[in-house]
Amino acid sequence: NYLMSLKCGPEHSLQMFRLTSLWLENRSHEEVCQVMEQHLNNISTYRFLPVVPQLAPHISNRADDNFTRQLNTLLERCAVDHPHHTLPVILALANSHKDKEYTGAKSGITTEPRVLGAQNMIHRLKKRSEVNSILIQMEEVAAALIALAYYETKQTKVNSIPKSILKHLINKTLVAVPTMTIPVNKDCKYDDIIGIHKYSDNFGLVGGINAPKKISCWGTDGIERPQLVKGKDDLRQDAVMQQVFTILNTLLKNNKETKKRKLLIRTYKIVPLSQRSGVLEWCQNTQPLSSYLTGANGAHERYYPEDRSVKECRTLIMRFNMQVLWTTKGGAGVDIQGRQLKDHQSVTS
Known part of the structure; x- marks a missing residue:
């Protein structure tokens, strides 16, 4: 029926997706292949x-x-x-x-x-x-x-x-x-x-x-x-x-x-x-959404001027994402850039 409808007129064009799905799902069925053989060249x-x-x-x-x-x-x-x-x-x-x-x-x-x-x-x-x-x-x-x-x-x-x-x-x-x-x-x-x-x-x-x-x-x-x-x-x-x-x-x-x-x-x-x-x-x-929100004269700064600036937020995120690697040397630690930290000092402090 799908094959016959596709021969009739453009109003049945969306039937092609259903036909394709059935064809691919049953491609190993000999009977399906025979039916397709009869009609394919007529579409x-x-x-x-x-x-x-x-x-x-x-x-x-x-x-x-x-x-x-x-x-x-x-x-x-x-x-x-x-x-x-x-x-x-x-x-x-x-x-x-x-x-x-x-x-x-x-x-x-x-x-x-x-x-x-x-x-x-x-x-x-x-x-x-x-x-x-x-x-x-x-x-x-x-x-x-x-x-x-x-x-x-x-x-x-x-x-x-x-x-x-x-x-x-x-x-x-x-x-x-x-x-x-x-x-x-x-x-x-x-x-x-x-x-x-x-x-x-x-x-x-x-x-x-x-x-x-x-x-x-x-x-x-x-x-x-x-x-x-x-x-x-x-x-x-x-x-x-x-x-x-x-x-x-x-x-x-x-x-x-x-x-x-x-x-x-x-x-x-x-x-x-x-x-x-x-x-x-x-x-x-x-324009990219980020440019609209955080670009020069961005919407966030215009509508929420009391919020932290984009630069501040990025700096804070970078600090919190930094990993602290503690060593056994005198209880001191180093951050991922090799800087010495005091006991229990956080990178974000």
């Missing part, structure tokens, strides 16, 4: 785009069962019909272990069947004239952004992007700006996408343990779009949450009451590039 590929991130991890290079064969064929159809929605997902899976080239990880890591399957799929798709040129440019952009994500730099506010990276990010007009949301075209025509014209020569550091980099991308429409490139950080779960919010927005739009009140969740684009790197849409006209 337009655009219907499957919302669940591509959930289907892609089940790719495998062991195409010796019906489920794997059907799934691989379906994703290849989606990639040919809707390359800008499908290829980034498959490419990120194929590049899963590219991080180890920059982290010094041991080369003995076993490559999973799904990663090998994604790499094989990329190889097959390169033989398809419909997506060959797009895929080659997309690979080049992904590799350059991963390299930038792991680029070690001095802790200064503005740094230059190495020319060895920047040269791969110029005039990639067949690749859509990564952080743009491309409307799905049921006719599979994407001739008018906004491609990559160039990236800025410099990047800025915005703080954080893994030193994410703020960059700017100019599209072929001449508009500058800020982005954030992150390395040493798994963005896949964050991307899934944004997908959930997008689905919630669909539900809110379909409900008369919430549509009337224009209730929506603001989302932003997250594109994983590998297992531990990715690029995010920079949300314009926003």
